Amino acid sequence: MFRFIVRRLLQLIPTLFGLSILLFIWLRRLPGGPETAILGERGTPEMRAAIRRNLGLDEPILIQYGRFVRRMIRLDLGTSISTKREVTTEFLQRFPGTVELTITAMVIAIGIGIPLGYLAARRRGQFLDHASVGGSLIGICIPVFFLAYILKAIFSENLGWFPSSGRQDPTLGATRITNFFVLDGLMTREWDAAADALWHLVLPGMALASIPLAIIVRITRASVLEVLNEDFVRTAEAKGLTENVVRRRHVLRNAMLPVATSIGLLTGGLLSGAVLTETVFAFSGIGAFLADSISQRDYPVLMGFIMIIAVVYVLVNLIVDLSYSLIDPRVRVR
Numbered sequence: 001m002f003r004f005i006v007r008r009l010l011q012l013i014p015t016l017f018g019l020s021i022l023l024f025i026w027l028r029r030l031p032g033g034p035e036t037a038i039l040g041e042r043g044t045p046e047m048r049a050a051i052r053r054n055l056g057l058d059e060p061i062l063i064q065y066g067r068f069v070r071r072m073i074r075l076d077l078g079t080s081i082s083t084k085r086e087v088t089t090e091f092l093q094r095f096p097g098t099v100e101l102t103i104t105a106m107v108i109a110i111g112i113g114i115p116l117g118y119l120a121a122r123r124r125g126q127f128l129d130h131a132s133v134g135g136s137l138i139g140i141c142i143p144v145f146f147l148a149y150i151l152k153a154i155f156s157e158n159l160g161w162f163p164s165s166g167r168q169d170p171t172l173g174a175t176r177i178t179n180f181f182v183l184d185g186l187m188t189r190e191w192d193a194a195a196d197a198l199w200h201l202v203l204p205g206m207a208l209a210s211i212p213l214a215i216i217v218r219i220t221r222a223s224v225l226e227v228l229n230e231d232f233v234r235t236a237e238a239k240g241l242t243e244n245v246v247r248r249r250h251v252l253r254n255a256m257l258p259v260a261t262s263i264g265l266l267t268g269g270l271l272s273g274a275v276l277t278e279t280v281f282a283f284s285g286i287g288a289f290l291a292d293s294i295s296q297r298d299y300p301v302l303m304g305f306i307m308i309i310a311v312v313y314v315l316v317n318l319i320v321d322l323s324y325s326l327i328d329p330r331v332r333v334r
Contacts, residue, residue, distance in 0.1 A: 008321070077304030081300065118252065122224070134219055152281065200283075204274075212324060216262060267316055
């Protein structure tokens with residue numbers, strides 16, 4: 001197990017190295033350049049040249065890339081052009097919101113998707129099966145931003161059941177410790193603040209969970225159907241084992257490997273920034289901030305955020321790989 005973890009962490013080095021090259025080239029190809037972001041469209045050629053000289057953009061490309069890599073290794077992500085704050089500070093302030101939103105969405109998707117997919121497989125050809133398959137197709141086809149606007153219009157603006165924007169009511173004056181608003185409320189025993197933060201997560205979490213939920217339902221259904229046709233399941237049933245034992249020990253454990261893989265990929269994708277959902281609900285996570293940074297040509301934010309997100313994505317999938325041996329004892333991590 002330890003050797004596997006070390007090997008996977010070492011594999012992270014060439015992955016990040018390749019990403020750094022692509023990211024460096026892509027940022028250099030964006031129109032306008034950092035000087036436009038700093039000076040605006042009315043900067044004189046002399047002012048633009050001075051900015052490029054101060055930023056070292058007039059030096060050879062290899063020297064610029066070497067400086068970029070050294071700063072990444074030192075976790076010196078620079079200062080945001082738009083907010084004038086350290087990129088690391090911006091990330092630590094906004095990433096907890098995206099984590100809370102991702103956890104909410106995946107809890108909804110997993111909590112509904114796996115049982116629904118299993119029941120659909122067990123009742124193949126019946127109404128529940130057709131309804132779950134049809135519903136999953138609708139969930140995949142509906143754009144997330146459209147569903148977000150629908151949920152916001154119905155449950156927030158018309159019914160008034162949920163807040164329409166933000167992560168928490170600012171008038172509560174909640175104490176900030178970790179920037180995980182729910183966790184901060186629990187740690188400080190400010191129960192109203194924790195409950196309010198959870199209430200703000202419901203609508204964006206439902207919108208963000210739509211596509212993962214649909215995917216998990218379909219993968220679980222297909223995987224369970226495949227396992228149900230295996231000889232060991234029919235043997236277990238013939239031996240007179242109860243349905244709960246057959247379901248838990250023989251069907252679900254053997255059907256969960258592809259489901260776990262999809263969950264890892266979906267979680268990593270959501271952590272990379274739910275841009276549309278966060279924009280609709282004015283949710284202060286990294287997705288909406290990245291979108292604004294692209295439009296504002298905020299190069300330090302783009303470089304720092306994307307590199308950190310890549311590390312998080314790889315670590316999430318490492319955890320998924322390690323979970324295989326727990327889900328199915330036949331799988332041994334080597």
